[in-house]
Amino acid sequence: MIHLYNIEKSVSAGVNRFFILRGITLDIRPGEFVTIMGPSGAGKSSLLSILGMLDHDWRGEYTLAGHEVHRLKPNQRIELNRRYIGFVFQSYHLLDDLTVYENIDLPLSYRNMSSSARSGRVAEILDRFQIVAKKGLYPPQLSGGQQQLVGVARAVAAHPEIILADEPTGNLHSGQAKEIMELFAKLNEQGTTIIQVTHSEVNAAYGHRVITIRDGSIEKDQRIREYVPTSQG
């Protein structure tokens, strides 16, 4: 699904170059649940940005579902992002001015969908995540766990094949965190490729594989659970 070859990201500091990522080469298969771990400043979030095509300032080769991302223009990458990627953020990043319903609808509104198709999809997601009763509420009216649930719902609303999650349980207590991780596990069982960044060993245990990054390079790539290709793979 995803192939990275010699991905490099650096910033200039005077006459020197400081590498945030260097020589990142890895493959992720469809339906894999991959955890990226490492100390702060290792480059985890930068790698996730590149994978999600939120960051265009990098070098190397990146192929996503057969598309050579490194050869695409930024507009084409945005289009690819829309087709394949869903994002879950540590701070939920829900829009306080929009209701739960509208937050879930937001990514759909940026795709070419009719309003009836959108409302059908949102209804389906609300039902699936059992948050129908909360569809008219605003984010400040929800608990942290509920907000992250809505964040995950928003991420899957457009049927992405890949979910990128940045510390998805970082702001939650253990009970809420468990709920979210089990949700991810369920999505993965249904075929969604999940790539999460986390500091939590507990969260990492839900995945198939742990990639440890240190000082911008991959230190370890460890399989922790057997990967069984799904129907999507």
Add this chain to the structure above:
Amino acid sequence: MGLLQDLRYAVRSLSRSTGFTAVTLVMLGLAIGANTAIFQMIDALLLQDLPVREPSRLVRLDEPSFAYPSYLSLQSQLTGSQPGAVFTDALAVTRQQVRAVVDNSSESLIAATASGNFFEVLGVPAFRGRVLSPTDETPGSDNAVAVISHDLWQRRFGSNLSAIGRRIELNRVPFTIIGIAAPDFEGPFVGAPTDLYVLATTYGALNHREDEDWRKSYGWQWLHILARLAPGVSLEQANAAVKTTWPRVHTNGRDVRRNVFLSDGSGGISHLRRQYSQPLKVLLGATGLILLLACANLANLLFARMTARNSESALRLSLGASRGRLLRGYFAETLLLCASGAAIGWFVSGWTIEILTTFLSGPGEPIRLNIEANSRTLAFSAAACLITALLFGLAPALRASRQHPASLLQSHARLSSDRAGWLGRALVTVQIAISACLLIGAALLVQTLFRLTNQPAGFRAEGVLHVELNLIEAAYSKEAMIDFYQRLTERVGGLPGVQAAGVTWKHPIAGGGWTTNGYRYSGGPAVRPDNPPSTHVNVIGPGYFAAIGSRMLAGREFSWSDTTSRPPVVIVNEAFARAHWPNTNAIGQWFRMDDSGPLPYEVVGVTQSYQYRNYYQPAPPTVFMAFQQMPGSIGGLPLDLEVRSANPAQIAPSIRRVIENLDSKLPADMELLTSRLKRAVGRESLLAWLSAILAMLAFVITAVGLYGVVAFQLRRRTRELGLRMALGATPETLVTSTVRDGLRFLALGLPLGLALAWFTSTFLASFLFGIQPHDLATFAAVAAILIAATLAACWLPARWIIRADPAASLRYE
């Protein structure tokens, strides 16, 4: 659908930010409203055409008034089919107040006294009945006919067509109503709707004149002339023809005007236009600057708002929004703000126009301008709204759409010492410059008004009640008038509380009046027919100078014994005495007008000079004649009463009772002379007050804008400031550095503003009196005010630093 959704979200987002939305809407509403109001006034006064046939083909003879014989000569030489004719036809018209009685009910109306071809030249048909025609003027026909306005027909006759053929008494002269004018035609006088139209040939009867000077004399100048250009003739060609022909038009050489110019007549006749067109254009420029200021504030507020929503922008991008879509959403919010501001502006402009027209009007002289939404004014407001949104809303929206989605994944560990971007600083600098310019302009104009109205005037208006009577409307004969004025003056003069009373034709600063062409005086040369001397003449009664507080420098005032059976006497002002008898006593000298009868007038008094026409011009030489001794040809003038009292408002009822006892049907209007004189400085007052209000508005907008920018900067630097305090900086040091940062705006803005003011105040020179456009004291005072305001606007938001807890600041997110 997407745009509707954007607008719906915009409404929700703005309603949650009540402070931001309220400030923005008030600011835009006031700025757009002020601009719209001034533009609507300009439209009504300068741009609107008369609702007549082909208004662009109408021209106006550009002088205040003309004599009836001059009009007839012009008609015979330059109109119709004769060789050299440049007009198809020309009309003559004037307006006057008349007392109209219908079915025993009387009211004061405005009549247009016009040539028979008036409606024909303008191409205005009758709504019902017929309009005036040239055949009504032919000898032998009944010329006492009147056409009433559509508004009068609705108001006074209940829209009943039986009004046609009814009798209406005007100044006690019976007229027959022959028709109703077209609904949208209010007459040729801008701002002064006409109630009815009568023939110019009835002028003598309407004004109870025994002589025919109004019809025959070249010196009796009372008519405006409008002409319609002949097909294919341009204004320039017509001007050339009139310039050549004019000296022939006045055959007796008494008209001293050798050149008369034509100007565009499509907008009708208006003294308001002459008086207020330049000030209104200046004010439009000022309100345009206010709008610019408001837009700069809007841009800064939007920048701050968009910056606070950076993460939202990044999130939307990360969820698949294109930059164009993001831009559309934010721009929809800006457009909604601007459109709402423009809507509020319409209400503000409505109130402003009401205040302006009340300001320009006076008792008995209401001004009614056709100020309503038309394509021009709507386009102006829409343009103001769109330009505001495009120029000042697009930049913040563009910046917001350029957020990096990757920023969502960054930690907040870095502390930023990010200060306001260069654009925000530039905007505040420009605001300070514009404020300086407006404040200096306003200060110069306010000082002009003060100096104009506080200069030594030669009279004292405080404590004087002006009583306006119109005995001509009441059909008094000359003898009856003299008797009435004497009894009125004596009775009012004897009332308790009255210090002095006297009648006059023209009070100070009233202007108008009469300039006699050709007079002689003792010790003076013979009159040259080709260059006769002229002087101002006023007609007064005994007690007048005491009533207006003008000192007698020599001799005496008129007395009631100065009658036609006694030698004729005059009083001259100091300017006249000095000009004609500089080295001798003026008392006992003689004065004679060519048409004033066999005996010369003896000078029995010399009075202080006072301004005659306006506050600007020095007092001209003036001769005062006693109304009791007026020669027949110039007698019967309408005189007003001036009454001096310690409390003029309190004695008004007593005066009214005296008038009612003398003539119960005679209407009288009373007004303090000081209020009346305010209209003489109407233009200066308009400029001074409005520019002062606009300058204060500019000052407030700039101060609020600067406060906002500094407050926003500080908020963004909260954690940085917390860190600095944790590292040892004292709050006072940080406050000082904040204020110093803010003064950078002033360092560039103030010199720029002073330079701009130096340049623009040159154009104000023609509006100033007693002060130079580059008055250094004014510039220095404004600079000091702006420095103080900038210091305050920077210090106030920085005060919290003193009370801040560094630990809390470091945790601020």
